[in-house]
Amino acid sequence: MPEPAEHYTRHSVTVKASAEAVYGLIADVEQWPHVFPPTIHAERLDRDGGTERIRLWALANDEVKTWTSRRELDRPAWTIRFRQEVTPAPAAAMSGEWILVPQSPHETKVLLDHRFRAIDDAPDGVRWLRQAVERNSVSELGRLRTAAELAEGIDAVRLSFEDSVRIRGDLGTVYEFLNDAGRWPQRLPHVTRVDLSEKAPGIQDMEMDTRTIDGTTHTTRSVRVCFPGRSIVYKQTVLPAAMAAHTGAWRLDQDGETVAATSQHTVVLDRAGVTNLLGPDATVEQAKEIVRTALGKNSRATLEHARQFAEARRG
Template structure:
């Protein structure tokens, strides 16, 4: 039984950036994993003028969820309205709007509006939704402010590593998808906990060994598209990063070859550079250290996936 009572909330923040810059960040869902902490992956499924259908994979109260929403853009009023087309329990239905109100040429107010109702009359369902909306709204608005306001150049950067595999995309994907086997397959992985309550939506917790022998724990949500890609976002990052998103991309090259790429987007935690790396360290030092560490682990994984696929792997035929 669903309730007929619709609940409404409003959250707001003042951003020291032009309203048009803020609107652009909200308008382009492709950048949301880099802007909003709860968003793991987002893509536009279809667009017709100012109306689009998007799919979002995100966390709510620590739980990985996915849903589709219909959005309507109004560039003249600097607003984007949204309505979930298929909500996930305990949400019965949800919609709302982003509204950007210029204060000056370099400052604006952002209002995030929600209306929703639970999937049942259970009080616990309503409370869960309220907590998720409050937590995510506050997190998203603060993240939007941080992304829109001027930042130190180079704080956020992207890089990639690629190997060519003489094997099948299916075998490469099997290796990357079955991360629960990584402690036996990868020397830098000490422990893995992998949950997949919904097909293709994984929560991966992993202990990784560093060169000095220490171990750090990361937690990621992964969106898996069989034989093509795995997109992920770390929800628990090492101390030197405030953002780490990535993608394993598998691209057939013809003649029985596939190119496998590991792409990373990272934002450095500039407030902790000297604390973690010493008084002489700067942003460039942190960038190089992070890139070297992530590339080393990625290349180890890529080469192991290559060896697995070229050695027969799961015995998928090479086209």
Template structure:
């Protein structure tokens, strides 16, 4: 059987930052969900000074995908080579390299290369992959520039927890079946969940605020039965530039502790549009925390009631 053709791309950008600062962001894949728009979640599988294996979940042309990559570090030359161990259809194989090059007057040029093969060498698949690589590469390089040129942008992280007199499985089931939330949660006006790959969900939700207004968000959720669901909003409320979160379900003796954690960034350029001419980033942070914590507690308490109602009920 003939091997499908290899296709190559290269994208680049110049940033106003020292090469070491740029390389540090690229080397720390665990922070990528907060840096790169397409990246939803990264799981570190193994790591040493020379290479690492990571599991990545990200969007490609708006679709959630997951794959495992091996990365090799060349810190002296400021290069990181990567190769997918198991690709996601329609990609048959993919690899590439981050190349960080010192520029003039403290600037840095970053080059991102890719080489890939499409499944069955299908022309439609080649176009789909090329579009995804181009879109994600441009988004990642622009986000990298923002991250290294504006390191003072602060993220806010907070969490809420409840203790459940019920099983972790019951709590997890409630959280995993988000497609039923519009029936079970008063603040969810409508919801659509698509799960083409098991435990990888694309969710569009219309949330009802206390004043009766609604806003729509789009999220990708990565589910790890029966203990963890991580997510990233691809479409955020107007005040937020970033929203990632996780639902953690932890057995504790004969009880279960369930926690909702959020990491958010405020869209500073939209504050006055939403809050009025006198609105401040501090007010926006306070409003975001209250709204997200309020909705989290509604969901946590509903999950608690659901799990506790199943105790001793037997199979259903």
């Protein structure tokens, strides 16, 4: 049986930033969820010199796919080659390359190449893959340009923080409370509605209405990746106006008869959104304080109710 045909695409964008700045954003794969809209979660599995293995969870045509890839990073040549080792259907193979071409000390052309084969050369599979590669490449390159062209760098608009509680109980019970978010409207006073679906084991799509400090309600949508007995990581795909990205995690660690339960958030603010929401004189630091207060309040409330749930179960 002949091998499926290989298909090739190239996408490009010109970024008003140095090759060094652009390369750094592409190379740091664990920051991709904060930069690239399709990426839900990213992990670096191992690294040896300029070669690394990564695992990604990402949206492709509005479906969550996960895969592992091997990457070869060549900073002197401004290239990063990648090849999927475990490839999700309908792809039989997927590889490609990021190529940076400095145009000047402050301008870089970015080329993103993909080569892929569809299982059994199925026409529907080829069409699905072409659409996914097109949508994700355009989205990623656009946000890469936005992030790289921030005059002060992405760290100036990024906020990370965490809150923790100690719980006298079993880690499995605490995880049950956090995983079963469909029951949060009955268990959490700040949550008024949750629509939760799990089309694949451990991959949850959650739409939630939350009551804010001023009594109004806002709707968010998130994709959650669940690691039983360890953590739940998530990324909001429908965001409040002032945010460009919001990722988070619930992390659990059993320590004797207690569980350390931690809520972690990383938010990238949208400068235009901050101005539109808070007024022309609002600063990023003011927005960070508002975000920290609002998200921290809800997270601490969730952790406190998880503590009560687990400790009551323990008796």
